Amino acid sequence: MYPGTLLYRFLALFALVCSIHCIVWYEPEQVHIAIGESSDQMIIVWNTVNDTKESIVMYGPGGKLDQTASGSRTKFVDGGKEKRVQFVHKVVLKGLSPETEYSYTVGSSLGMSDKFAFKTWPLGEKWSPRIAMYGDLGNENAQSLPRLQVEAEQGMYDAILHVGDFAYDMMEDNARVGDNFMRQIEPLASRMPYMTCPGNHEEAYNFSNYRNRFWMPRDGNKQMFYSFTMGPVRFLSLATELWFFPEYGLTPILKQYRWIEETLQEANKPENRAKHPWIITFGHRPMYCNNDDDDDCTHHESLVRIGIPIVHLLGWEKLFMKYGVDLAVWAHEHSYERMWPVYDREVMNGSIKEPYKNPKAPVHIVTGSAGCREIHDKFKSNPHEWSAxxxxxxxxxxxxxxxxTHLYLEQVSDDKKGQIIDKMTLIKESHGPYQYPLRDVTPKGDPVQKLWKTWGKYIDAASRNRSPPKNVFNWKIQ
Known part of the structure; x- marks a missing residue:
């Protein structure tokens, strides 16, 4: 055999191996989208293992790919032992036509993805959004996911709200669990805006998997709270977890509180409330629940509800009443629960016959039963009167x-093969602050998992087996 023949075979083998691995390592994956700063924008996000030096989306209406947009990429280093590296790509499509189906493909000169599609929202406020909402979805026991994928393909929804807790957990196995989860939700998340908030299972490494994988309007994933509008609704995505990991400091808690109040003040200007009369919040840990697990929502002095115990600083419930929040959506409990309209643990129904017609306080629901490896959170045998x-x-x-004026909710049981097991219509003939004295939340001395003193001096650090931080005001964005 001639030396030249050996060299030829070696080069041929090298080319074959390279062709396979180049496709794998530069191949776009984990494609998902979110609404941009306005309804004519769409944020397109995907990952690659290696740096492609460019981030490109080819897109167009009617199945065409005759437009191109470029964006940016971020190097994401997982905090696990392997320090695995991947690159997160972001491109914002702007000037999209309303109520139009766009095809798109993502990638670079080193390789493009398969073709995906999304449909833009109608123009303005006078249309009727349809949304699927859930939290606590893992890549093990993701029982609701197949049905959601089928319904998404049928065009049943305009957006998804994922109310915290992803994958269980995205950081596990050096973030490979997160990678697998993002691949699992791609059929949903690449088709319509997949809007998120962080949960407790995202906390590892300063929430780095959450803040690097997802991109929300105005970079809301970085500070972990943001707002967007959809038809007649203004949504506020909230980071309840800032209350439960005070080693990151009081500063982000205070910053979010001020942002919530400023956003609600702006939303209640007459011209803004006329356009977006419904105000809906979603955050991971509830203010109210009836589960038998000693979580924060089972306590009389819930941190999310009343804020810092004893002094009752920076709690959200009074803000929700003061500025007329209509609906609060939560998860965390691996169950479903609908509350009567409630404020300070008191039922505030519109009337005996029509409790959800012009209620005197916000309505709360908990929707954390999408399916994960932690199974269910059982209920107490004697629920409170505000549980419906x-x-x-x-x-x-x-x-x-x-x-x-009308908002309809229904709960789908996957156990019962898609049967509707609960439904409710919320009727608000007018929107705005509730006409009820904003009394101080009634104090009660019961144990609270995380104890605070004024201005965030963290005590009871032993409850989480961590030493108190040297600087409770530190908040480092990685």
Whole structure:
């Protein structure tokens, strides 16, 4: 055999191996989208293992790919032992036509993805959004995911709200669990805006997996709270977890509180509330629940509800009343629960016959039963009077904002093969602050998992087996 023949075979083998691995390492994956700063924008996000030096989206209406947009990429180093590296790409499509289906493909000159598609929202406020909502979805026991994927393909939804807790956990196995989860949700998340908030299972390494993988409007994933509008609704995505990891300091808690109040003040200007009469919040840990697990929402002095115990600083419930929040959506408990309208643990129904018509306080629901490896959180045998309906079935919540006055909710049971097990219509003939004295939240001395003193001096650090931080005001964005 001639030396030249050996060299030829070696080069041929090298080319074959390279061709396979180049496709793998530069191949775009984990594609997902979010609404941009306005409804004519769409944020397109994907990952590659290696740096491609460019981030490109080819897109167009009617199945065409005749437009191109470029964006940026960020090097993401997982905090695990392997310090695995990948690159997160972000491109914002702007000037999109309303109510139009766009095809798109993502990647670079080293390789493009398969073709995906999304449909833009109608123009303006006078349309009726349909949304699927759930939290606590893992890549093990993701029982609701197949049904959601089928319904998404049928065009049943305009957006998804994932109310915290992803993958269980995204950081595990040096973030490979997070990679697998993002691949699992790609059929959903590449088709419509997949809007998120952080949960407790995202806390590792300063929430780095959450803050690097997802991109929300105005970079809301970095500070972990943001707002967006959708038809007649203004949504506020909130970071309840800032309350439960005070080693990151009081500064982000105070910053978020001020942002919530400023955002609600702006939303309540007459011209803004006329356009977006519904104000809906979503955050991971509830203010109210009836589960038998000693979580924060089972306590009389819930941190999310009343803020710093004893002094009651920076709690959210009074803000929700003061500025007329209509609906608060939560998860964390692996169950579904619908509350009567409630404030300070007191039922505030509109009337005896029509409790959800012109209620005197916000309505709360908990939808954390999408399915994960931690199974269910059982309920107490003696629920509080503000609990209207409870279920341990795996499932998710559908919301249809019919118009400026009517909002419909229903709970889908995956255990019962898609049967509707609960439904409610919220009627608000006018929107705005609730006409009820904003009394101080009634104090009660019961144990709270995380104890604070004024201005965030963290005590009871032993409860989490961590030493108190040297600087409770530190907040480092990685």
């Amino acid at each position: 309906f409870r279920s341990l079935d795996y499932g998710y919540t559908r919301m249809h904002v019919i118009n400026a």
